[in-house]
Amino acid sequence: MESSAPNYLPITEEVAAIIRDAVGEKAVIRDAEKMEPFGKDATERCRMPELVVEAECPEQVQALLRLANRHRFPVTPRGTGTGLAGGAVPVEGGVVLSLAAMNRILSIDPDNLVAVVEPGVINADLKQAAREKGLYYPPDPASYDTCTLGGNAATNAGGPSCVKYGTTRDYVLGLDAVLASGELIRAGVQTRKGVVGYDLARLLVGSEGTLGVITRLMLKLIPAPPAVTTLVALFPDLPAAMRSVSATLARGHVPCALEFLDRHCLELVGDLLPFEGVAEAGAFLLVELDGPPALIDREIEDVGEICMECDAVDALLAPDSYKRARMWEVRKEVSLRVERDSPLYIPEDVAVPIARIADLVSGLPEFETRYGMKIYSFGHAGDGNIHLNITAESPEAGERVEEGINALLKEVVSMGGTISGEHGIGLTKKRFLSLELSPASIRLQRGIKRLFDPNLILNPGKIFE
Secondary structure (H helix, E strand, O other): OOOOOOOOOOOOHHHHHHHHHHHOHHHEEOOHHHHHHHHEOOOOOEOOOOEEEEOOOHHHHHHHHHHHHHHOOOEEEEOOOOOOOOOOOOOOOOEEEEOOOOOOEEEEEOOOOEEEEOOOOEHHHHHHHHHOOOEEOOOOOOOOOOOEHHHHHHHOOOOOOHHHHOOHHHHEEEEEEEOOOOOEEEEEOOOOOOOOOOOHHHHHOOOOOOOOEEEEEEEEOEEOOOOEEEEEEEEOOHHHHHHHHHHHHHOOOOOOEEEEEEHHHHHHHHHHOOOOOHHHOOEEEEEEEEOOHHHHHHHHHHHHHHHHHOOOOEEEEOOOHHHHHHHHHHHHHHHHHHHHHOOEEEEEEEEOOHHHHHHHHHHHHHHHHHHOOEEEEEEEHHHOEEEEEEEEOOHHHHHHHHHHHHHHHHHHHHOOOEOEOOOOOOOOOHHHHHHHOOHHHHHHHHHHHHHHOOOOOEOOOOOOO
16 A cells, blocks of 8 residues: 555445445444444454445445445445454444355355355354364364354464464365455356466455455365364473474374463463363463374374473373363463453464474563563464463553564564464554565555555555555
């Protein structure tokens, strides 16, 4: 995007009436109290839209974007607002375009292992529908029971299963999207291969609603794994746990989940974990393997031995299904408790090469001391995606904490890492974009944005300053 802000026009009563005529009275919300939930996502950022459109079909999306170009008002697409980077916050006002009502699973094809869905389908609903046909849709963001597949695609969402199965982009075969002009395009294929022209589908996935509005997705499914087994290991400190992760992967094991909690997290939620020894542990590692039962039973024992070689205090094989479910509940509880108990709370989700995980986490105490902050680290150890929940005792510490975050992200990039593993850039991280991308890269990406969206009406204020 160019540095000068576009001259957006307000949604007058006349323009609101034109929008109602184009998309239907039922789709439009103008009442302030009803619009309030559409002005925020899972961050603390909030800005009231001037109008909300709840689309139920692509034609309504097309009509709205044509009007946005004609009357120069911004449009912010959103799913259910579970994002953690402010991507669905309408920072320029204008219209919020909700796609949550476009929530039909259009088809599941067991022969070709393909699902066709609308963008408002909840991730967990597709998982369940696929499971009923003996199939599996792997991407599993932490909010999988509330987030939409369109939002997952817009941010290229990941989750614990990424270590084995990859991110959302790896499952998007093709998609339909409405461009800023109102044109509907179909990108990608419904086959496992396809090299005709530029890969616009992969460009749109992860573009955070700044290049087009996804209205349909063709998603790859895989056969459901026949069994899952679990191991829990307790370590004296986090570097030891990270060494076991590197050793596990280096010896050829590919878990379907490799999750960890640091000492701060254990102090916060350890009372909820159904195991002895948690109170004394410095780190907690959860390992899951899926596949044929006989194979993974042998493999999980090998992983347990690796953990013990890396100084684990204890390794518990195959907890029962109740304990396994409870552990995932506790894992999700961490962020909720951190946010609830911290006067200043900033979530970051960096990723580093697997071999550098131990180096990164070993250096966190120094950042805490130097910048007066407390860092709760947890997340997807298997793919190097570390969630750093950064807190301070007072909101007044914000300036110093900001310096610390800037220094920490520079350290991540110097290790060959990235400032965002799965949350996206959105509104909250755009000030750090130049830490990772060169001026030439940013200039090229701004040019792509301008090509797709000449009037800058689609999700303005996101990704670029």
